[in-house]
Amino acid sequence: MGLVVTARALLFDMDGTLIDSTAAVERTWRRFAARHGLDAAAILAGAHGQRTAETVAAHAPPGTDVAAETAWLVAQDVADTEGTVALPGAADLLAGLPRDRWALVTSAGRELAERRMAAAGLPLPDVVVTADDVRRGKPDPEGYRTAARRLGVDPRASIVFEDAELGLIAGRAAGGYTVVVGPHGGSAAQDRPRITDYRGLTCTDTGDALRLTLPALTGAAV
Structure with a gap:
């Protein structure tokens, strides 16, 4: 028996959560590192x-026009979506x-x-909150609060799917019920439900709420 949770809305991060764009992301940051003589591994560790x-x-480097x-970098990313795929079941x-x-x-x-959602064959929802729509990025909760507001729900009635430390912090700070996607093991992922991908996850619309059953291998005590 899996873990059953209910919510008024589901809020998803994109990279690493709905899609795997790792190869494209790494190519872009390695180009940036080579361009400035930087350590690509150090950049990728925190990006x-x-x-x-x-x-x-x-x-x-100091003096760079950020x-x-x-x-x-954005132009590089937009032009290079090779290898971008949806997570299984998404x-x-x-x-x-x-x-x-x-x-x-x-x-x-x-x-x-x-571009990345299209490359992965996934639809865009009516509500999309990007870096262009917020004053403060993750780990600030502004993005998740904005998405919940646009959907007309209390963020505390949402489930947030995230794969990274900054996003998990943001989702929890917004009041959402956070679910870890993938292997991230940072402090914000401790004692949270975890899925590898979306195979085996079921969702039923009850009218008042969405009823999700996470796979039995969800990896944390709640």
């Missing part, structure tokens, strides 16, 4: 879940959700979100 501009600001470098889950009951909350910009 996940963070807005591009914030990662650039943290690693670029806005220009961010624009260059397409089936999203296809069965009412469009007004789920949202995408990503640290990517709008154009990149559209």
